[in-house]
Amino acid sequence: xxxxxxxxxxxxxxxxxxxxxxxxxxxxxxxxxxxxxxxxxxxxxxxxxxxxxxxxxxxxxxxxxxxxxxxxxxxxxxxxxxxxxxxxxxxxxxxxxxxxxxxxxxxxxxxxxxxxxxxxxxxxxxxxxxxxxxxxxxxxxxxxxxxxxxxxxxxxxxxxxxxxxxxxxxxxxxxxxxxxxxxxxxxxxxxxxxxxxxxxxxxxxxxxxxxxxxxxxxxxxxxxxxxxxxxxxxxxxxxxxxxx
Numbered sequence: 001x002x003x004x005x006x007x008x009x010x011x012x013x014x015x016x017x018x019x020x021x022x023x024x025x026x027x028x029x030x031x032x033x034x035x036x037x038x039x040x041x042x043x044x045x046x047x048x049x050x051x052x053x054x055x056x057x058x059x060x061x062x063x064x065x066x067x068x069x070x071x072x073x074x075x076x077x078x079x080x081x082x083x084x085x086x087x088x089x090x091x092x093x094x095x096x097x098x099x100x101x102x103x104x105x106x107x108x109x110x111x112x113x114x115x116x117x118x119x120x121x122x123x124x125x126x127x128x129x130x131x132x133x134x135x136x137x138x139x140x141x142x143x144x145x146x147x148x149x150x151x152x153x154x155x156x157x158x159x160x161x162x163x164x165x166x167x168x169x170x171x172x173x174x175x176x177x178x179x180x181x182x183x184x185x186x187x188x189x190x191x192x193x194x195x196x197x198x199x200x201x202x203x204x205x206x207x208x209x210x211x212x213x214x215x216x217x218x219x220x221x222x223x224x225x226x227x228x229x230x231x232x233x234x235x236x237x238x239x240x241x242x243x244x
Contacts, residue, residue, distance in 0.1 A: 019116040020064045021137055023057045023180070024107035025050070027070040027078065027123030028096035035231045040070070040123055041077065042234055045241040049228055050078070051085050052126030052241075057119075058089050060133050067092045067107040068123075101199035101208065105192055115185040117141060120205045122179045124228040127240055132222050133180060139219040140182030145209045147182075148221035149175035178221040181205045187214060 027040045027050040034042070040050040047055075050070075057063045066089045070078050075093055082090045092110045096103030104120055111118060117140045121128065132148050139146035152174050158166045181204065183191075188205070191212035195202070202208050206216045224240055226233060 018064070019062075019141070020112070020114055021062050021117050021119065022111045022115045022185070023063055023066045023119045023121060024104055024111075025054050025057065025066060025068050025121050025123050026096070026100060026103055026107070027053070027068055027074070028100070028103050029124065034229075037231060037234075038074075039228045039234075040074065042228070044126060044234065044237045047085075047241075048081060049126045049237075050123040051081050051087070053121060053123045053128065054082075054087050054090065055085065056126075056128045056130070056133065057121070058087050060130050062134060062137050063089060063119075065111075066090045067094065067110045069094050069096045069103045069107040070123075071096060097199075099200040101192075101202050101205070104205060105196070105199065108189065108192065111185065117182055118185045118188055119180040119182045121181075122227055125179055125225055126228065126237065127222075127224045127226060128178075128180065129222055129225070132220075132225060135219040136180050136182040139217060140184060143215070143217040144184045144187050145182075145206065145214055145216045146219050147177050147204070147206050147216065148180065148225070149177045149218045150221040150223055150225075152176050175218055176221075177204060177206070178225050178227075179204075183209065 041048050057066055068078055068090055072095045078093050094106050094110060097106050117137060119136060136146055136148055152171055156169055156174060160166060191209045194212050195208050210216055
């Protein structure tokens with residue numbers, strides 16, 4: 001017999017269940033264009049780039065846990081930084097692979113099977129906002145696969161190798177893709193496993209999902225969500241940091 005007490009207990013359990021939102025922050029990369037600087041450990045107003053990126057998710061109430069992927073020689077340093085900056089949501093620090101997507105996979109297999117949504121973020125994007133993170137989380141819940149992106153401000157030309165302009169696409173149809181990119185965990189895992197032998201052929205996580213035949217949607221990004229790629233980017237980052 002279904003009693004009122006049973007109904008109330010069942011409702012309370014269901015309403016209190018919180019989606020498990022896991023994040024993989026990729027803090028590897030060769031930093032070839034950084035003039036000898038390891039961009040992940042470079043400091044912006046006293047805080048390393050990778051720490052600023054992780055802190056954005058640490059401070060997001062919706063995020064459950066964080067896996068950090070890094071170079072083998074930086075594992076100990078990342079462990080120290082997690083302690084220093086109280087990055088308590090970081091559950092694992094793992095060594096990356098031979099390419100970015102292999103590195104993401106190394107992080108992915110650390111997640112528990114009860115993960116609902118996984119977000120993947122470049123550790124070199126230290127200015128991602130809480131609002132952007134929440135848009136990606138909500139988008140992934142609704143549409144299964146999303147990325148944040150912004151409209152390009154410049155006119156884009158398609159050219160041949162010799163520099164000959166082939167076409168000028170309509171900017172209204174173009175998006176400059178950023179991270180985080182978010183997915184239903186089971187969908188992303190399935191897509192990756194379908195392409196496990198050719199991960200080095202993809203430039204971002206959404207491309208893997210697209211190749212598996214799943215639709216990908218775009219949510220609003222942020223023009224300040226820049227990726228630290230060159231030494232000059234650090235100078236821009238210092239300016240952004242002072243505005244926070």
